[in-house]
Amino acid sequence: MPASKLLSLAEAIARFVPDGSSVALGTALESLIPFAAGRELIRQRKRSLTLIGPISDILFDQIIGGGCASKVRAAWAGNVITGSGYCFRRAVESGSLEVEDHSNLTIAMALRAGAMGVPFMPTRTALGSGLYETNASLREFACPFTGDAVTAVAAITPDVAIVHVQRADEYGNAHAWGNLGVTREACLASKHIIITAEEIAPPEIISSDPNRVVTPGFRVSAVAHVPWGAHPSPVPGHYNRDHQAFIDYQRDSRTLEAFAAWQARWVDSGDDYPALLGEARMASLKIKTRALAEVVDYGY
Amino acid sequence: MPASKLLSLAEAIARFVPDGSSVALGTALESLIPFAAGRELIRQRKRSLTLIGPISDILFDQIIGGGCASKVRAAWAGNVITGSGYCFRRAVESGSLEVEDHSNLTIAMALRAGAMGVPFMPTRTALGSGLYETNASLREFACPFTGDAVTAVAAITPDVAIVHVQRADEYGNAHAWGNLGVTREACLASKHIIITAEEIAPPEIISSDPNRVVTPGFRVSAVAHVPWGAHPSPVPGHYNRDHQAFIDYQRDSRTLEAFAAWQARWVDSGDDYPALLGEARMASLKIKTRALAEVVDYGY
Amino acid sequence: MGIEVKGEGMGKGMGEGTPRPYTQPELMVAAAAREISDGNVVFVGMRLPLLGFQLAKSTHAPNAVGVYELGIIRDSAAPEPILTMGDLPNLYRAQWLADTADVMGLLQQGIVDVSFIGGAQVDRFGNLNTTYIGGAQNIEMRLPGSGGACDLASLAKRHIIIMAHEKRRFVPKVDYITSPGYGNGAGWRDRVGLPRGGPSTVITTLGVLRFDSATKEMMLVSVHPGVTVDQVLDSTGWPLRVSSEVVTTPAPTPSELATLRRFDPEGYWTSERTAV
């Protein structure tokens, strides 16, 4: 067996996300968002990160508010159920944040190009759109077979992907289920992968279902045990989306002062997030119905 | 609910595979090969089919031996554990079969281009190889970003994909597990999909695990209940590979006469294949150990 | 005060103080649902379209299939109210949980019949801006961006725009094209290489608009109950064409309302105070 890759979240972030890294986050779009890892990036005062992802809900907004990012390569940044992301808006409008504007399809294909080891992927989206003005990773060209206009999307190969999953073993083998967005592509495209997991499971649990594995463990650099690590986004099998937290965050990010107070309370006060959340809130979010997948057999 | 798509295999093939169709088969490569569907193609005396797939083990050889195919677009055709496919060899050497030579990567990307709705996919394989001599679907061009030489692979959109799975409901929703090869791409790229299934399951069984679904049911045209439908290839959860059948087939396909006898015995004698196989052989192949996947929960 | 996709300081268009048995967003969701035919493959966007799909699915379009950019395909309404497509009930008994690339492939192939997009700015040819007010070189306000909207607008067979109807939003020419409509008019989509599609309908807080088949210019075809054509013209930043036969948008039926309220029992998306 290889050496264990189990680290504390703080250690994993310290070791594999140096200042200046390009980081893929929020790759499942609206669920399994690695919010705990985002708070750790802020807590460690990371600087000059490039944030990569399709739709991060409020994660990118928080990391930007924390002053950690100098560039975003994304399709959307805001607060899914309330609208704008205020930290993102302030940073762009003040000129402190560079943005490469993608669509969900172009960012998916940029990461897939990275995953496939090719310099670009062709798409038929975005022709005639403003994305060409603000994204040098898009280039129109003629299909070598049909002559049709095609948008080439340049490969993105992040320095690190941070991915939250339901369970992982200490060697980096991880199960994720639900909608996975661009997670597979992001993992395969990235030089390093940090897994944050609701549960650390024995290797036999993970190897009991190799189709459920999200990326091969040998490509993973670190695994951290982080219960509630995706809150307030939902995690199938564990907890529902905490809508109130997103509504509260709209208020808590509206001004610089409000955000500073948010950061002081939720980030810099320490890393015992479940204690901050409180038992009652966690209980209200835990899944109430069970809906178990039908058995499958890998015997021989 | 939509109308049921459950048909007999004979009816599914009769309705959705007219002469001249292009058909993707053997998309999981060495397992879950739809051998029963192949025999039905022969039994119905289909003609002028184009066979599409990466590695079909002996399936393509059988269909070619049956006189059904005029063209193959594949990476490999033979008998995995014994070597050459004799029917394939005879057909090519006599000039009756056109071949578009692919590699596993180029055929995967051709189908993925079809699945993604783009006219081609870029790869870095096959440059300098003979594949360019015998495959007009490959074209070298310069990456619009890097200028690197890249092999463009033209999209393939089969008329129909025939896919064997462990279980499906009558609406075309299907679970498959194990190594899936290019199955996802082939299904999404094809105009019609025929599912052959070891078991027909209630819809609640399939919808209990939507990540295990192989392609969305609304894209499927027909579902046929075909136990032992992939024999002699293996089906996880059901039966092991029948090596002896592949060794026997080497002998049974070596000459035209031998193949005619094989076809008379295994194809034209009817479609009660389990009876032809016999209880003892089936018992010897059934999986002996159980290895159940760990539970996952989709509750809320 | 800037333009937000949702939430702040947006005016109400419809006659205030007039008691109605339904809210303005409910009317709009019902209008959106009517754009879905039975058997349609629908790429479902955020916010009101979430409800529009569920309403259509539960009423006149039982065989519609919903596709969500997160990598979800559903052929049934979610079993519990959802605020967003990532809520766990929207995953429960989905027809398929896949990758974003898979569902984008369906879209790019041309399998998606209809999709829905919101916007902060729209122009007479249905181009949408949800990225930069002022434009990319002269940023007055940064909005969230495309998400999947550019893809839906580029690749669906047709798409429906859902918007608040205000003069600052209905502008002669958008500052930035996040989601292409008909560009500068007829023939533009062909010229730039978009394979199909274009906006077919704009559902606003005031009425319903469609596009002239020859010129691809937006045209008022319906006003909501209590709204006048002049109100619409006053709220549009260019001389809006008006159909010779403007009708009144049908009100949601009691049965539609009852269904809709099961999907949004707290009125998060459909209370009168909710902006679009």
Next chain:
Amino acid sequence: MGIEVKGEGMGKGMGEGTPRPYTQPELMVAAAAREISDGNVVFVGMRLPLLGFQLAKSTHAPNAVGVYELGIIRDSAAPEPILTMGDLPNLYRAQWLADTADVMGLLQQGIVDVSFIGGAQVDRFGNLNTTYIGGAQNIEMRLPGSGGACDLASLAKRHIIIMAHEKRRFVPKVDYITSPGYGNGAGWRDRVGLPRGGPSTVITTLGVLRFDSATKEMMLVSVHPGVTVDQVLDSTGWPLRVSSEVVTTPAPTPSELATLRRFDPEGYWTSERTAV
């Protein structure tokens, strides 16, 4: 009689009648296994390489990772003997069961350290033909084709060729390049645009060959026990270069043999009568 990738009428190269404690294929598998270093990512091909990976994994390379074109990644040997990579024991407790495209992506990225390919014809620059004897325009015999071989030869950091050593197979120039080696010599791979790689070793029924780093021409470096250099030269269709220090291929150790026989207890791949 034609050339088959396996099975029919192939001569034995090694001294017949000499009793040895191991078979010719066992020697070749052991030699193949030694090409795998601990921690290597190995793209495992059909036939003998299946065993070579399992042997290396169970002896000196416990941290090697096996990648299979079917969409399988394993970091442990299969729990039961397998004849082919699709056998169910090779899926059991795999590290990942994925799509062919996923594992091809790893290969194309340059993550695969070493891979193994068999062949029907090879030339002095390590180009392999497993498709058309006689060439595509003048087909004398059709062989199965590339499978993943062209991809491995194009994209792995290096690949190992495993072949029967016969004059009709070791030809000056292959009739068709299924799997590119060094083309017509040094610089060719760069010129055609291949991103990396090339054959590093050829393991035959008679010996082991490597490639001159300057000319990229094949060179004999080792003969199997009981084989002479002249035998090798006689079985090669061009004037083969011979290293100044030809050694004898190490025999498999008793422990290697014991392990190997657990993986192929019936000798399907490794009995003396089995062709490579």
